[in-house]
Amino acid sequence: MARRLVRKISLTGLVLVGLLLLNISPVLASTQSDIENSLICPACFAEAMSVAACQDSTAQQIKEEIRQKLAMGQTKEQIIKIYVDKYGEKILTNPPKKGFNLMAWVIPFLGIMMGGALIYLALGRWVKVPRTKKGREKTKPGVLDDYYNARVDEEYKKYL
Known part of the structure; x- marks a missing residue:
């Protein structure tokens, strides 16, 4: 009976050690995942598919090489x-x-900033109220209105 217990314990220990050796540690697994996501599969250059996403045999081979x-x-x-x-x-x-x-990283941000500045300037011009020049005299309200009203009355009388 003691022999049986020793065998079970040693067999369990062997199985656990084997599983630990076969299993990749979590740190290595996350590192492997990072590497697979940062490489494009050579068979999928046209689609630019990462090694992690590709199911091609080339990607499977690269995954195994990375693991090794x-x-x-x-x-x-x-x-x-x-x-x-x-x-x-x-x-x-x-x-x-x-x-x-570096231009691939900088140009999109510059484009967004320049586009925003152009939109800001365009909106500023569309909304802006024109100013009168300093040398120009302003007319009093009502002076021209009386003149135009008299003209309209004259024209109206000609056709009645």
Whole structure:
């Protein structure tokens, strides 16, 4: 009976150790997910689909390679650099924020700011009430009204 208990305990321990070895730790799993989301599948360049979203055999192969490299102790940056060296920067889902690619990050914000400024200026001109010039004399209300009323009465009498 003691033998049976020892076997059960050792078998349970072996199973647990095996599951722990086969299972990737949560930190490695999140790192793997980050890497998969930051790389475009080489078979899906036209659709720009990430390795995580792609179901192609190439994506499955890359997922397995990433899992192996993480198990060997490589960092996220090292793994991404390997794929950038192999395929170029077009494999990245987000262009790096340096050099010419910086324009892809800056131009949309500049466009929004410039568009807002143009709308502000246009609305300001449409709503703005024109000012009178300083040198121009203002006429009193009613002076011209009497003149035009008299003219209208004269014209009206001609046709009656």
